[in-house]
Amino acid sequence: MHNGRGLHLPKIYAAEGGRLYWEAPAGLDAGVLLRDTDLPTLIHRANVTGPELALDIDTVTGLGTDAAAVDFVVARLGIAVVLTRRPQLAALVAELGGLGLLQVLAFDSTGLNRALDGHPRRPGVGTAISPGLVLAHLHPAELAALPRPILAYGFVDTPEAARAILTTADSVVLRPEAASLMGAPVSLEPAGV
């Protein structure tokens, strides 16, 4: 999908630490989510041709979680989709022309509402909801309150679960082996922007 600002958000992300060099099956709208990695690996991967990269910026050893780090990732490395637990950094990604995804931890309804209170709610900032599997259990009003695009992140382990989650989410994170099993193109209607 495109987020209305010309940025492409793949339907599928394979999560890896940067050394796997996962490749998307032909025809699959997929990218790689780098997480639990380190700065040298991040820099290397950003300069290697491959699937589109997204970055969980809070999990990079050696990289700060501040405005300078966001500028480095978006402007210097060219990674346009960045996940973070920090609302101000998600907003900064958007200001730099990228797509910020605020990671929202959804453990219960009270906590979800509280977490969303801090969402920047501005163009270019969506929501990465963890665990992604919980999306199937949210009420319509709760889903409507999540700023889009929505990335489902965590415990979506199978292609079947991913396809089910993609009826409400715009994109879903899978382990590489599960992402490879998606195989054929995911032909679902966009869940909305």
Next chain:
Amino acid sequence: MPAIRNEGVTAIQRLLLVRRSHLHAAVSAMSRSAPDILEVLPGVILPNVVHLIPTLGVPMLAGGFVRTEAEARAVIAAGAVGVTTSWQPLWDLDLA
């Protein structure tokens, strides 16, 4: 946990399910702290992930987004001994 036990209080430790790659560290920490009771959040996904959670030898509660009788029963069937919920229609539900 020792400080809690020293006060004669039952210790409940929460296992927060964020993503699979965090689970091992969370379970290891729980094994070290040895709570009296484990509470899994969000409990509504327990039936989907219980196979990933090693048996810790303590009773397991599940809470978070459990809002229907079917979800409560599924959580119990997955191995929880009880459901924690603020959803009042479930408070009088007999799950025995």
